[in-house]
Amino acid sequence: MKVKINQNKCLGCGMCAIICPNVFEIKNGKSQIKKKADFEKNKKCLDEASKNCPVEAISLS
Numbered sequence: 148m149k150v151k152i153n154q155n156k157c158l159g160c161g162m163c164a165i166i167c168p169n170v171f172e173i174k175n176g177k178s179q180i181k182k183k184a185d186f187e188k189n190k191k192c193l194d195e196a197s198k199n200c201p202v203e204a205i206s207l208s
C-alpha cells in the first residue's frame with residue numbers, strides 16, 4: 148500500500164493526524180507521514196483520514 152499527501156493541497160488542518168495519529172503528523176503546517184508508519188496496521192484509519200480530508204489531499208493506492 149502506498150500513501151501520498153499532496154502538499155500543495157494540504158491545509159494543515161490536522162484532521163488526518165487526529166483520525167490516524169500513527170501515520171500522520173503535522174509539521175511546519177503540513178501533514179507528513181511518520182517515519183516507520185505501518186500502513187497495513189492502520190488501514191482502517193487511513194481510509195477514514197483519506198475520506199475526511201477536506202481537500203482530498205490524501206491518496207491511497
Ligand code: SF4
Nearest residue numbers: 157158160161163200
Ligand atoms: S486532513 Fe488533509 S488538509 Fe488536513 S492536514 Fe491532513 S492532508 Fe492536510
